Amino acid sequence: MKLDDMILVSVDDHVIEPPTVFDHHMPERWAVRAPRLVFDANSGMQKWTWEGGTTSTPFICAVVTLPPKEWGYDPTTLAEMRPGCWDVDERVRDMNANGILASMCFPSFAGMSGNFFAGCKDRELAHVALQAYNDWHIDEWAASHPGRFIPLPLSPLWSPAVAAQEVRRVARKGAKAITFSEAPESFGYPSIHTGAWDPFFAACCDEGVVVAIHIASSDMQATVLNNTAGAPIEVVSTLPCWNALPCAANLLWSKSLVKYPDLKIALSEGGTSWIPGFLDRMERQFHVQKWVGSDLGGLTPTEMFRKHFLACFICDPSGLLLRDRIGIDNIAYEVDYPHSDCTFPGSPEELWEHLTSAQCSDQEIAKITHENAAKFFGVDLFAHVDRRDATVGALRARAGDVDLRVRSKAEYRQHYAATYGAIA
């Protein structure tokens, strides 16, 4: 296998939501109360505003191909970003240029677990708006280019019963995954240990919907590792990926996996390098602390992990070296476009270097790059795209005109004005 022969699925990218999210999917009587993307001339920022509160695009989350010196905390509008952040046609062109066949896109303003909607006290409005968001994501964003996206709707965090309903609703629309929080109790909702989420987990199992848990999908102050007072930005930006570890530990020992043997959990942006030591430790706990009477339904912790979890990495050379201890069927790849950690437009080159350094076989490369993701999410990658057209080389051959230069915010603003017009 050569670099150009790889077929890449990125199981964790992000959509910066365009202003049209709620235009076509709110029932008429609710339309006037939908969240709106409002430009505030004073701050120079666009913010999503509604009865549930106000939020902007998260920090350093739309910086792809901006010069690093312009990352920082500057005001943000869609005009200052690479258009592929929010324009789905441009996104697919960027995916072609980066050799990415298919992408699963987590939200931005809506929060990694959709918690923006949970902020609305009027639960009926919250529910209608979240459903509109999900319909936009499935029917507009993901459906616009068949075979290029794995749709990822959001779950209503404020109610396990409503979340279960939403799982069944989006499954009928073809969804294969739904977001959840790494620690719902951090927002004041029941923890997974209460059993309150059983209806949600049951619905996910019944419908074959993967629970997708992204790092930072909790109230970070309550759960994140980097809660040291006054910690510098390096601490804040390097630590959250390890949130996946306590999340996995809590799920593994929660009894939910015994109760719902078909439950599948994708850990997004958590990396993989912590998993070998995590499994060592879980196994040791299981055997040394037998007095606790742990019961994983006849499985060992490692068997339980491999049965239920998919982990993914952006850049994780140490994880690749110990892929046998993780489980070769449990590792997937992500680009993290358009966040600061993303590898665009050189993702295939960086990935290839690590795969070959770790001496991965062709079969292992196929599993890590796309087969594991396709199997875990139950997606036929080649239903809409011929396998010969799905490789890095084939996709890139169609993207010769994509501008990959680093461009300043000022240049992007000019490009936006010329292409899309004035910011409303």
Place this chain on the structure above:
Amino acid sequence: MKLDDMILVSVDDHVIEPPTVFDHHMPERWAVRAPRLVFDANSGMQKWTWEGGTTSTPFICAVVTLPPKEWGYDPTTLAEMRPGCWDVDERVRDMNANGILASMCFPSFAGMSGNFFAGCKDRELAHVALQAYNDWHIDEWAASHPGRFIPLPLSPLWSPAVAAQEVRRVARKGAKAITFSEAPESFGYPSIHTGAWDPFFAACCDEGVVVAIHIASSDMQATVLNNTAGAPIEVVSTLPCWNALPCAANLLWSKSLVKYPDLKIALSEGGTSWIPGFLDRMERQFHVQKWVGSDLGGLTPTEMFRKHFLACFICDPSGLLLRDRIGIDNIAYEVDYPHSDCTFPGSPEELWEHLTSAQCSDQEIAKITHENAAKFFGVDLFAHVDRRDATVGALRARAGDVDLRVRSKAEYRQHYAATYGAIA
């Protein structure tokens, strides 16, 4: 090299403090206000009691050679434990039986960072009592068997200035290390990012004293990874070792290591398997997020880590496999006697299996088992014990009469009554 040829230093064990800690080291006018180990007939427990509060031996922390079904939350007195937990002569006999040349012992009732003393509102009393504890630890516990212990006094957490004084005082008494907290701000004291601890760090550098940070040396509710509401005991007992990771990240990016290039930090019971991925991530942060302007004084994060930190493991096969990515000079060994995780009395066998499975060379084995620890703590292991008498084989040859059977609490109570008399 054969198993019996190994020379083993355990850089993390625990003393269950005997009732005599404060008998000979409190100034006379303070003696009546010293903490006392009091037997409460109602609860059947012995508790350390004084003006600063009351505490007992922590849960599953004195269970070595008890049958696992007797671990649990049962009432605890010294009589129900293996005598090596608290009787230093018995401890050394147990070290011989387990092939351990030298041991560094963290406290028990005093808290991993000595926070029991910080609980006393009368700071003068707190200071006097902490000094008495340190004098007992250095002059009685560690000095009783020259060459067999690396003394580990406690730092007064309530004042960086007093802590700096104590560093200089215990250094004059021969101490090579002192405890600190993984997150002092969790107790309401300044975080390391405030600069408040600079006098303490400066004193440690001046005196060549290692800062020894044990997992769970913080207010666990505030910082530990396992803060999920209602988490089962498996979560609570498996996760805390990863507290070492955010602790290391905070220190690495704190500027303190640039300011104090001689500062040395021992991470105790944190394991090593997280370090390769941690260094990958720190390096990526350093290079991808250049806009932050991180400055590690000209070093890379990996160089900084290897210069300042010593990590250790009880059982960490994945860490050993990636020892080159950790740094072969930065790995030490620990037994964790007498906690539930400890490998006594089969530590050499378990360690040997992992070292040989990972195909460690004789030189690597020497570094991991004792050379790294001796160098990091500045200890001459063979000043009091001839090298030929220091090996696993030689030590065990002197311990043929040590009773290694699993014994019930009832059996230990009988043994205690016959050997030491009634519990006061």
